[in-house]
Amino acid sequence: MEEQRISRTGEIRRLSKDDRFKVLGVISKASVRKDKNGRNYWDIAVMDEEGILEGKIWGNSKWWDKSGDGQIEISDPASSELFREMTGKTLGLAGQVTEFKGQAQYNFNSVYYMNQEKFPPHRFVQRSPYDADTLEKEFMDLVEACDGPVGDFLQFVFFEKGIWEKFKDWPAAVSHHHAYVGGLLEHTVAVARTARSLAETYAHSGYEVNVPVAIAGALLHDLGKMDSYRLSPAPEMTVAGTVIDHIVLGYSMYASMAGEYTLDERLFAAIGHILVSHHGCREFGSPVLPATPEAMVVSAADELDFRLFCWKNAVEQMEDGKEISDYNFSAQRRFWKWEQGNGA
Ligand SMILES: [Fe+2]
Ligand SMILES: [Fe+2]
Known part of the structure; x- marks a missing residue:
C-alpha cells in the first residue's frame, strides 16, 4: 500500500x-x-x-x-x-x-x-469540521440564556450529572447526518440556535412562546442518542438504539433526571413533550405531534438542520461543473448547487 x-x-x-x-x-x-x-x-x-x-x-x-x-x-x-x-x-x-x-x-x-x-483506528475517525471550543462556548451561551428553573435544570443535567464529557464527543448518527465525533453537539447547538431565534421571533409577534423552554427542549431533544450510539472507535448503533430508539431512550433519561431534580410538573410536561414530538410525525417515530409553539419550533429547527446538512454534504461531493446532485435517499430529493449568473 x-x-x-x-x-x-x-x-x-x-x-x-x-x-x-x-x-x-x-x-x-x-x-x-x-x-x-x-x-x-x-x-x-x-x-x-x-x-x-x-x-x-x-x-x-x-x-x-x-x-x-x-x-x-x-x-x-x-x-x-x-x-x-x-x-x-x-x-x-x-x-x-x-x-x-x-x-x-x-x-x-x-x-x-x-x-x-x-x-x-482512532486516527481515522471523522470529527465535526467545526471548532470544538467554539461549539462548547455556544452551548454554554444557550444554557445561560435560560434563566430561572429551566437554566438550573440544564446545569444539573449536563454538568452535575456529568453528561457533558460524553455528550460533547458523541456522534448524532451512524450515517445520514452528523455521523462523526462531536456530531451530536454540532447538531444540538444548530437546532437550539435556530429554535431560539424562531421562538424569539414569534414571541416578538405577540405569540405566547416560552423561549427558555424552547431552548431547553432543543438542547435535550436528542439526549437519547447517547445511549443509541457508541464509539468503537467509529460510530455504531447499540442494541438499545436499534430496538428502543433515541426518542424513548431520551425521554426515559430525561424523566429520571427530572424526577431526581424534582422539576416542576408543568415544566416537566412541556419539555418532555418537545422530546417525544421532535420528529414531527408518527411515521418518523414521534408518538405525538408537536402541540405547543415550543415543540413546533424545535421540530422545525431539527428538520431544517437535517435537510441543510444533507444539502451541504451533497454539494460538497459533487464533481466540478455539476449543479444537480445525485439522488439523496435520506432527504428524498436531488439538491441544487445554485449560483447566480449561471445562465439565468
Ligand atoms: Fe431525533
Ligand atoms: Fe435532532
Whole structure:
C-alpha cells in the first residue's frame, strides 16, 4: 500500500467512473452477504477524517495480511481471524469507481489488514469540521440564556450529572447526518440556535412562546442518542438504539433526571413533550405531534438542520461543473448547487 498514493474519502467521491483509488481508514460498518451464485460479498463503510465511503467487496477480491513484514494472502477471509470482525479495524482498500443506476458505486478489489499499532483506528475517525471550543462556548451561551428553573435544570443535567464529557464527543448518527465525533453537539447547538431565534421571533409577534423552554427542549431533544450510539472507535448503533430508539431512550433519561431534580410538573410536561414530538410525525417515530409553539419550533429547527446538512454534504461531493446532485435517499430529493449568473 505505502508505495502507492493513498486518497482521502472526500477526494475519492469526486472521481469519475472507472477511476482507480486506494484508501486507508477505519471500517465503520461491515456485513457479509451472499450473491446470487452463493458467493460471499461484503457491504462495507470505510471512514477517514474526511468522511465515510460505502462500497462493496465482491467474491473475486484479494485479501492480504499486511500487519507484519511483507504481505500474506488470505484465501478464506470469511473464516479468517483478521477479517471475521472488521468493524473498528484499520484496513487499506484498493478499488475502482463504477456506476449503478446512474450513481457512483465503489468496488474494493484488494483488502489489506494493516498493523493496528502503526495505524491506530482512532486516527481515522471523522470529527465535526467545526471548532470544538467554539461549539462548547455556544452551548454554554444557550444554557445561560435560560434563566430561572429551566437554566438550573440544564446545569444539573449536563454538568452535575456529568453528561457533558460524553455528550460533547458523541456522534448524532451512524450515517445520514452528523455521523462523526462531536456530531451530536454540532447538531444540538444548530437546532437550539435556530429554535431560539424562531421562538424569539414569534414571541416578538405577540405569540405566547416560552423561549427558555424552547431552548431547553432543543438542547435535550436528542439526549437519547447517547445511549443509541457508541464509539468503537467509529460510530455504531447499540442494541438499545436499534430496538428502543433515541426518542424513548431520551425521554426515559430525561424523566429520571427530572424526577431526581424534582422539576416542576408543568415544566416537566412541556419539555418532555418537545422530546417525544421532535420528529414531527408518527411515521418518523414521534408518538405525538408537536402541540405547543415550543415543540413546533424545535421540530422545525431539527428538520431544517437535517435537510441543510444533507444539502451541504451533497454539494460538497459533487464533481466540478455539476449543479444537480445525485439522488439523496435520506432527504428524498436531488439538491441544487445554485449560483447566480449561471445562465439565468
Ligand atoms: Fe431525533
Ligand atoms: Fe435532532
